[in-house]
Amino acid sequence: MATVATSFFDSVKMIAAEKGIPEEDVFKAVEEALVKAAEKYFQAQDFYGNFQTQMDRETGEFHVYALKQVIGEVEEPDLEISLAEAKELDPNAEEGDTLWLPQDTSQLGRIAAQAAKQVLVQKVREAERERIFTEFADRMGEVVVAEVKRFEKSAIILEIDRVEAMLRRSEALRGDRFDKGQRIRVVIVSVDKSAKDPQVQVSRTDPRLLIKLFENEVPEIHDGTVVIRSCVREAGDRAKVAVHSLDPDVDPVGACVGLKGSRVQAIIRELKNEKIDIVRYDEEISRFIANALNPAKAIRVQITDLENRRVEVVVDDEQLSVAIGKRGQNVRLAAKLTGWNIDVRSELEKRREAEVAMGNMLPEPAEASAEAEVPAGSTLREELGAIDGLDDNMLAVLGQAGFQDAKSLYTVTVEQLMTLEGMTQDLAFRLFDAVHERFGG
Numbered sequence: 001m002a003t004v005a006t007s008f009f010d011s012v013k014m015i016a017a018e019k020g021i022p023e024e025d026v027f028k029a030v031e032e033a034l035v036k037a038a039e040k041y042f043q044a045q046d047f048y049g050n051f052q053t054q055m056d057r058e059t060g061e062f063h064v065y066a067l068k069q070v071i072g073e074v075e076e077p078d079l080e081i082s083l084a085e086a087k088e089l090d091p092n093a094e095e096g097d098t099l100w101l102p103q104d105t106s107q108l109g110r111i112a113a114q115a116a117k118q119v120l121v122q123k124v125r126e127a128e129r130e131r132i133f134t135e136f137a138d139r140m141g142e143v144v145v146a147e148v149k150r151f152e153k154s155a156i157i158l159e160i161d162r163v164e165a166m167l168r169r170s171e172a173l174r175g176d177r178f179d180k181g182q183r184i185r186v187v188i189v190s191v192d193k194s195a196k197d198p199q200v201q202v203s204r205t206d207p208r209l210l211i212k213l214f215e216n217e218v219p220e221i222h223d224g225t226v227v228i229r230s231c232v233r234e235a236g237d238r239a240k241v242a243v244h245s246l247d248p249d250v251d252p253v254g255a256c257v258g259l260k261g262s263r264v265q266a267i268i269r270e271l272k273n274e275k276i277d278i279v280r281y282d283e284e285i286s287r288f289i290a291n292a293l294n295p296a297k298a299i300r301v302q303i304t305d306l307e308n309r310r311v312e313v314v315v316d317d318e319q320l321s322v323a324i325g326k327r328g329q330n331v332r333l334a335a336k337l338t339g340w341n342i343d344v345r346s347e348l349e350k351r352r353e354a355e356v357a358m359g360n361m362l363p364e365p366a367e368a369s370a371e372a373e374v375p376a377g378s379t380l381r382e383e384l385g386a387i388d389g390l391d392d393n394m395l396a397v398l399g400q401a402g403f404q405d406a407k408s409l410y411t412v413t414v415e416q417l418m419t420l421e422g423m424t425q426d427l428a429f430r431l432f433d434a435v436h437e438r439f440g441g
Helices: 006-019 023-043 083-089 109-137 207-217 252-257 259-270 285-292 317-324 326-338 347-361 378-384 392-400 425-438
Strands: 050-055 061-071 080-082 098-102 143-151 155-160 163-168 183-191 200-203 226-234 238-245 275-280 298-305 310-315 341-346
Touching: 006 023, 006 109, 023 050, 023 061, 023 109, 061 083, 080 083, 083 098, 109 163, 109 183, 143 163, 143 207, 155 183, 155 200, 163 183, 183 207, 207 226, 207 238, 207 259, 226 252, 226 326, 238 252, 238 285, 238 326, 252 259, 252 275, 259 275, 275 285, 285 298, 285 310, 285 326, 310 317, 310 347, 317 326, 317 341, 326 341, 341 347, 378 392, 378 425
Parallel strands: 061 080, 163 200, 238 275, 310 341
Antiparallel strands: 050 061, 061 098, 143 155, 143 183, 155 163, 183 200, 226 238, 298 310
């Protein structure tokens, strides 16, 4: 008989209670560890038996037994015992029984304590991970206040209710600058039971953070009078929120903006001056799309492809750059907010199209020749001027891809341009810069 060190045995009970681990689970795990320790100890003495251990739940004393099967003719002495020998130990022994034979454990005390310690550490770790998972699995999407604990290369480690959480740099806002001990608002986005890093992952770029901030700042949203129907963000830069009032006497946009902008300004400060467009949701899709393009004013909205959810929006000439937005951001966010593909056109473009259409309906002049044909890409060349590398062949490639004018290139990225045949990186960047310079983006 041996004893796991009393002080350590007491600490096992104490830690198990603190961490909410059932004591019996720890005892069973320690017994399993003691079996392995016993096997290792006795095998060093050329005894390859089948061992079992039992630990006293009150004193910490443990016993090691070698299990041997009672058999008529012994072939493996480590695992078998003759019936005659068994009768000497237990008069009631019968062939086929298994005898538990006590082993000398006087040399096993230190080994047992070490094995018990390893098991305890493992059990505490497992229980802690299970507790964190159970606690946070139902809190995903919740906005919490977290304290900044330390900084790592690719993440900021926070603390939420005494649990570490990870805010990856990619999930922080561009203007976020934190100090150790600072308290910040984040949204819980996931919890991973198997992660080596902190299990709880949080974000400041997730749209749910913006929604929860509105719920906190706007009583009408909190009590359900005003409903957020959709929310999209390009975090740290710009966001659009579609709101709807269930009470005809409550203006949803005004409720969210607050007196002199007080409510929305509080949210903007929290999000490091992220611009927020609050738009009125409308069941009539044309009106909703027109609202979504705020601050631009739409003259008319026409559905051009219902199956593919595509619409054409016409705006005043001077409103075109506003509707499209810097680097196409306004129309891109409006499309995400409404779920429709939006093609913005100016009135001038529509007039030109109408004139071309009318011209095509007139009889072709008898003296017309091939030289009178409009070369591919001529509109693009007229709008952007001479660009090094933009020759007739490249204009033809752009035209075949659907890029006939500068506006059609406005929401295209350099990476997308690079997929065109013959396009070089330098030319893609020159086109990108020229288009955005033309539209003030």
